[in-house]
Amino acid sequence: MRARFVILAAIFLISCQHDETPAAPPAFDITHDMDDLMIHVIDPAAKAMWSHVGWLLSEDGVEAIEPASETEWRQAEYDAAILAEMGNLLLLPGRIRILRDEDDKPLQSDNGDWTKYAVAMTTRAFEVKQATIARDTRGMFTTGAEVYKTCVVCHDKYIRKDDPKRLM
Numbered sequence: 001m002r003a004r005f006v007i008l009a010a011i012f013l014i015s016c017q018h019d020e021t022p023a024a025p026p027a028f029d030i031t032h033d034m035d036d037l038m039i040h041v042i043d044p045a046a047k048a049m050w051s052h053v054g055w056l057l058s059e060d061g062v063e064a065i066e067p068a069s070e071t072e073w074r075q076a077e078y079d080a081a082i083l084a085e086m087g088n089l090l091l092l093p094g095r096i097r098i099l100r101d102e103d104d105k106p107l108q109s110d111n112g113d114w115t116k117y118a119v120a121m122t123t124r125a126f127e128v129k130q131a132t133i134a135r136d137t138r139g140m141f142t143t144g145a146e147v148y149k150t151c152v153v154c155h156d157k158y159i160r161k162d163d164p165k166r167l168m
């Protein structure tokens, strides 16, 4: 009886220890540095999303671009969905940037804006998605412009002004 109690107690202890072991962090792969992520992933996705509406100016006049078939409408919706998910990629551990002073201390002026801009990119892209579902080309254009603003504010704040990377 005593032996069984000891064994049970041992099992109880082992299982308790097991419960307290912190779960291994998810194996995110952030091999893409920020430049690669932007140039190879986010920028092409944004361009695909924006390509579904607009105006083409030529010698023959102005031609409106909009989805012309069910398949194209669906593609426009998927492209907005893809960009919406990409805001999350900017929030993976190791990707969030914080403005720091020379002593590597976080600057008050950072204000957690990286996270806000990444979330805003996702929110705005979801609005583009809603506009595609509503078959609202004007809405796709205006919400698409709002997505662009989230790219610009983030670049404004997190790419140094003298960095040649600062294109927009």
Ligand code: HEC
Binding pocket: 033, 034, 035, 038, 039, 042, 043, 046, 090, 114, 115, 117, 118, 121, 147, 148, 150, 151, 152, 154, 155, 158, 159, 164, 165, 166, 167
């Ligand atoms: C949360 C911040 C953030 C958001 C949102 C963001 N970017 Fe960026 N982007 C950056 C940073 C930071 C860099 C510079 C990378 C570096 O310094 O390593 C960059 C660089 C780029 C570059 C590369 C410029 C170059 O020549 O190297 C492109 C292109 C780009 N972003 C496109 C976009 C587009 C398009 C969007 C919106 C759909 C967007 N980015 C949204 C932070 C952001």
